């Protein structure tokens with residue numbers, strides 16, 4: 001094969017690997033970012049549960065104070081009821097006592113509701129804390145994996161870049177800029193031709209003469225249609241006819257030694 005063609009094939013491989021590695025390096029931090037945003041959500045949930053519990057505790061204190069106030073009123077009304085002169089006054093005080101007792105019951109109902117809410121929030125907080133712990137472990141693992149992978153990719157990238165530079169210095173000086181132009185335009189600068197005599201990249205049939213020239217693989221020829229440099233890949237050799245089944249030799253089990 002023409003040495004330029006051979007090196008162009010290798011150059012294309014180097015270009016593809018460099019592109020793949022660059023893409024991979026760019027994508028690696030995204031997985032970490034996804035978990036990090038999950039982590040922020042979980043932290044927010046914990047904060048929300050804590051705030052809800054603090055609010056419930058504040059409500060509870062307020063309700064306890066209200067109950068005390070009503071109880072004080074009730075005992076005051078009871079004291080007053082001993083000293084009243086008229087039946088009307090007595091009835092009015094009893095009414096006040098009933099109102100205060102109703103208010104106490106309402107407060108007690110609210111306290112009960114609050115306790116149930118706190119229980120739920122406590123469960124939410126515990127669940128979110130467990131999740132956070134797991135996510136933190138996960139993110140550490142992801143981060144160290146991404147770091148290791150990036151390092152490895154960077155190393156490979158440097159190797160491929162060196163290989164690429166060497167190949168470019170070895171390919172005929174007029175061929176490299178041509179390859180670069182087509183590569184920039186079409187994302188690949190070189191294409192295979194198989195027995196169907198088509199350019200495998202743009203799928204256009206080559207003229208018979210061009211096909212014959214490409215088959216020789218002895219010089220740089222471009223596709224008339226897409227401009228990619230063409231090289232011929234012969235079909236894989238026909239597989240040898242499978243030999244008939246080997247005569248089955250029954251494996252004799254090794255005689256067990258008598259112990």
Ligand SMILES: [Zn+2]
Nearest residue numbers: 199202223226
């Ligand atoms: Zn083509």
